[in-house]
Amino acid sequence: MTDLLRVRDLSTRFFTEEGQINAVENVSFTVEAGSVLGVVGESGSGKSVTGLSLIDLVESPGKITSGEIWYNNADLAERVEGDQPEAVDGDFVDLRRLSAAERRSLRGSAFSMIFQDPMSSFNPSITVGEQIAEAAEVQRRASANPRSTRSRTQGYGLGKMLLDGVLPDRSYTSEESWDRAVELLERVGIPDPAERAEEYPHQFSGGMLQRAMIAQALAGDPDLLVADEPTTALDVTIQAQILDLLADLQETMEMSVVLITHNLGVIARVADRVSVMYAGEVVERGTLRDVFDDPVHPYTKGLLGSVPDIDQPGERLEPIPGNVPDLVDANMPDRCYFADRCPKAMTDCLTRPPEYEVSDGHRARCVLAEREYSEADAVPDERLAGPTDDGAGPNDGSRAPDESTAPDAEVSDD
Amino acid sequence: MTDPLVTVDGLEKYYYENDTLLDRLTGAEPEAVRAVDGVSFDVREGETLGVVGESGCGKSTLAETLMRLREPTGGSVTFDGDPVFELAGDDMDAFRRRAQVMFQDPFSSLDPRMTAGEIITEPLAIHGVGTGAERRERAETLLEEVGLSAEQIDRYPHEFSGGQRQRIGFARALAIDPEFIVLDEPVSALDVSVQAQVLNLLADMQAERDLTYLFIAHDLSVVRHISDRVAVMYLGEIVEIGPTEEIFENPQHPYTKALLESVPRADTDERDRTVETIRGDVPSPRNPPSGCSFRTRCPELIQPPWLDLPQAAFREIGEFRTRIENGDIDVDLRWEGVGDPDREDRAAFVDSLYEEAFDTGLPAEEEETVREAIRALADGDRETAAATLRERYRSPCEAIDPALPAGDHPSACLLNEQPEDVETAREEWEADHDAPKAGAASE
Numbered sequence: 001m002t003d004l005l006r007v008r009d010l011s012t013r014f015f016t017e018e019g020q021i022n023a024v025e026n027v028s029f030t031v032e033a034g035s036v037l038g039v040v041g042e043s044g045s046g047k048s049v050t051g052l053s054l055i056d057l058v059e060s061p062g063k064i065t066s067g068e069i070w071y072n073n074a075d076l077a078e079r080v081e082g083d084q085p086e087a088v089d090g091d092f093v094d095l096r097r098l099s100a101a102e103r104r105s106l107r108g109s110a111f112s113m114i115f116q117d118p119m120s121s122f123n124p125s126i127t128v129g130e131q132i133a134e135a136a137e138v139q140r141r142a143s144a145n146p147r148s149t150r151s152r153t154q155g156y157g158l159g160k161m162l163l164d165g166v167l168p169d170r171s172y173t174s175e176e177s178w179d180r181a182v183e184l185l186e187r188v189g190i191p192d193p194a195e196r197a198e199e200y201p202h203q204f205s206g207g208m209l210q211r212a213m214i215a216q217a218l219a220g221d222p223d224l225l226v227a228d229e230p231t232t233a234l235d236v237t238i239q240a241q242i243l244d245l246l247a248d249l250q251e252t253m254e255m256s257v258v259l260i261t262h263n264l265g266v267i268a269r270v271a272d273r274v275s276v277m278y279a280g281e282v283v284e285r286g287t288l289r290d291v292f293d294d295p296v297h298p299y300t301k302g303l304l305g306s307v308p309d310i311d312q313p314g315e316r317l318e319p320i321p322g323n324v325p326d327l328v329d330a331n332m333p334d335r336c337y338f339a340d341r342c343p344k345a346m347t348d349c350l351t352r353p354p355e356y357e358v359s360d361g362h363r364a365r366c367v368l369a370e371r372e373y374s375e376a377d378a379v380p381d382e383r384l385a386g387p388t389d390d391g392a393g394p395n396d397g398s399r400a401p402d403e404s405t406a407p408d409a410e411v412s413d414d
Numbered sequence: 415m416t417d418p419l420v421t422v423d424g425l426e427k428y429y430y431e432n433d434t435l436l437d438r439l440t441g442a443e444p445e446a447v448r449a450v451d452g453v454s455f456d457v458r459e460g461e462t463l464g465v466v467g468e469s470g471c472g473k474s475t476l477a478e479t480l481m482r483l484r485e486p487t488g489g490s491v492t493f494d495g496d497p498v499f500e501l502a503g504d505d506m507d508a509f510r511r512r513a514q515v516m517f518q519d520p521f522s523s524l525d526p527r528m529t530a531g532e533i534i535t536e537p538l539a540i541h542g543v544g545t546g547a548e549r550r551e552r553a554e555t556l557l558e559e560v561g562l563s564a565e566q567i568d569r570y571p572h573e574f575s576g577g578q579r580q581r582i583g584f585a586r587a588l589a590i591d592p593e594f595i596v597l598d599e600p601v602s603a604l605d606v607s608v609q610a611q612v613l614n615l616l617a618d619m620q621a622e623r624d625l626t627y628l629f630i631a632h633d634l635s636v637v638r639h640i641s642d643r644v645a646v647m648y649l650g651e652i653v654e655i656g657p658t659e660e661i662f663e664n665p666q667h668p669y670t671k672a673l674l675e676s677v678p679r680a681d682t683d684e685r686d687r688t689v690e691t692i693r694g695d696v697p698s699p700r701n702p703p704s705g706c707s708f709r710t711r712c713p714e715l716i717q718p719p720w721l722d723l724p725q726a727a728f729r730e731i732g733e734f735r736t737r738i739e740n741g742d743i744d745v746d747l748r749w750e751g752v753g754d755p756d757r758e759d760r761a762a763f764v765d766s767l768y769e770e771a772f773d774t775g776l777p778a779e780e781e782e783t784v785r786e787a788i789r790a791l792a793d794g795d796r797e798t799a800a801a802t803l804r805e806r807y808r809s810p811c812e813a814i815d816p817a818l819p820a821g822d823h824p825s826a827c828l829l830n831e832q833p834e835d836v837e838t839a840r841e842e843w844e845a846d847h848d849a850p851k852a853g854a855a856s857e
Binding site for chain 2: 042043191195206208237238239241244262264265269270288289302303305314319320323
């Protein structure tokens with residue numbers, strides 16, 4: 001299988017008043033053409049920011065600070081090679097080195113994204129059809145005039161505003177893109193698409209709206225679809241429908257999908273390869289079988305052990321003690337980020353572990369990939385238990401902390 | 415674990431729309447949203463009864479109504495022999511002491527201006543238990559018991575994480591030493607590793623203090639893990655109830671089966687597991703379907719006695735019928751779609767709609783009936799089109815409302831054992847409806 005995307009050492013930081021937050025830290029992974037990469041982790045593990053970084057949607061105060069994103073596209077490579085030979089390697093182009101306008105022109109046509117909450121992702125005052133047609137129209141105009149990288153919003157000036165005031169019914173979209181919108185709605189399994197296209201988002205159910213958002217994302221016929229928790233807001237029966245749809249689209253459109261979710265079952269259902277994220281890092285990656293059947297990293301094992309099994313309920317769950325660190329740069333220890341919660345922390349873990357290769361394509365950021373655990377090397381508790389203990393910062397409650405073992409820990413309160 | 419601690423009988427909670435003074439003056443009919451529509455069950459002493467269902471099925475309203483946090487529209491709840499909705503004064507206080515609630519959202523269920531200690535001691539203060547110092551001591555003990563530390567007593571909720579806040583919410587529910595706790599989605603806002611910690615805590619406390627839980631959740635794996643018995647809700651009704659093992663290993667109601675099948679397993683064999691997804695969305699409780707409320711999505715819909723179609727074909731016809739009855743098909747738009755706005759070529763209209771709606775080949779007789787309905791539709795006569803289909807393809811499920819019989823593991827489905835009056839109604843219905851002549855609209 002050829003690679004569609006090779007991400008190398010990608011780091012994204014947020015520069016906030018509380019300090020620098022290392023949301024994504026030296027993340028590397030590969031997305032194969034026509035396959036599904038599952039990115040799994042708890043809230044605050046950096047998985048959503050990874051998705052946003054891929055398609056360059058990180059907003060201030062966030063910034064991609066380093067890394068390379070190599071995208072396999074021979075046409076683009078040929079076009080870019082003349083101006084920026086350093087950004088091209090064979091058929092691959094490093095997106096980080098392209099101009100902002102060039103990157104923007106790839107959004108929608110090469111990469112597309114769907115989000116968790118379909119209700120808040122649509123404009124409630126415009127019909128669903130119009131909103132999908134708009135996406136189709138942008139692509140239509142771009143392909144009709146490839147030199148123009150102006151986006152729709154750039155076209156809005158004072159003159160336009162006045163004109164719209166006089167002629168409010170002028171539509172941006174053409175009949176052609178409206179037909180395309182109806183076609184897309186039909187493709188994602190919405191019955192009576194022509195009729196439904198005229199309806200407003202509130203007339204759609206959550207599952208229908210998620211389908212509509214997928215239709216919108218498909219408007220530019222992208223190579224890569226980033227799906228950020230696409231089924232989290234949905235009921236299980238609807239979730240099953242949407243997962244079926246995604247798998248079907250991925251196959252028939254030969255698209256690659258990066259599926260971001262906290263739900264291990266969803267990953268198992270659709271992903272070919274899996275990246276497990278913790279505290280901004282990819283701690284383990286490999287094929288679904290590598291990660292689920294043969295996990296190396298204690299965090300991966302802990303995550304799998306925390307999920308109650310619906311088919312074989314056990315007596316007791318084995319949760320991971322402690323909480324997810326808050327990712328503030330100043331508080332991040334200079335050791336394995338998981339060591340404080342790890343049942344198998346050893347003296348080796350007091351330095352930052354590199355990514356070890358477990359087997360071909362299966363990597364883990366843990367010394368256990370290289371050696372067995374031995375009690376003799378276990379780290380005394382007092383060497384650990386830093387900022388990850390207890391009382392995580394304000395407003396971050398949905399992430400994981402618990403099991404307060406350190407009553408005297410400083411509270412990062414403001 | 416045999417005596418029922420809580421008995422719920424025919425509980426109803428309707429919300430009314432168009433019910434303002436202005437609406438009454440203008441004579442608008444109030445419209446009922448049937449959030450909980452006649453629910454009966456027992457919670458036995460010392461057990462955990464799980465209530466599971468999709469969003470909007472009324473499970474939270476059920477919890478709030480049975481705790482009398484909302485006034486019921488009908489039905490009764492008995493707590494240890496006392497009728498909850500008739501209690502007043504000291505008896506009501508006693509009930510409030512013995513039954514507590516823990517809520518879903520760790521962010522909005524704790525007052526941000528109170529410290530953990532104040533939050534936990536508030537129920538004690540309200541019921542006048544102990545002196546200030548004693549209450550504080552009790553709060554410290556409780557914090558330790560739920561896995562926090564006593565020194566955290568003076569911290570504010572924002573200094574705690576989600577999982578820790580849920581522990582505080584649980585400590586508050588435990589403060590007054592209740593016997594019965596309603597847990598409304600207590601772990602659904604938490605990450606899996608923390609969720610597991612809280613679930614273990616709930617189980618430990620139940621064992622230690624002989625608590626009875628009503629555990630409400632949408633996550634079936636969690637419900638299976640923690641419950642002794644499970645009730646499955648759909649559109650304000652319980653469709654199946656029984657021992658956990660029975661419900662999960664031997665589900666009776668088609669909805670329970672579909673629900674269980676839909677849950678993706680965290681297992682490498684998951685990709686090869688075939689999942690028969692159920693189609694469509696949950697109908698609105700404003701306008702629930704007649705008869706069985708699940709019939710619009712049911713994969714095992716019962717056919718009328720004169721039909722014996724493959725289930726897939728029967729469902730396709732049913733879905734098509736729903737589209738016509740709901741007016742989803744815009745005839746003008748369709749005529750434009752076939753490129754014939756002058757409406758001359760009726761056959762083209764019929765072919766195009768028929769081909770769009772039906773993937774499976776129908777038997778000739780059925781195809782003719784469907785085409786006849788489409789012909790009526792093409793002429794703009796939606797009533798006749800709907801009547802044609804209704805005559806031939808009506809299912810007993812849309813006429814007869816199945817009931818939840820008594821017993822250990824009953825299910826509200828006509829396919830399973832039903833109380834006598836429902837069976838009689840069904841026989842009468844079948845006798846009343848002779849097979850209509852195929853292909854003939856009788857209305």
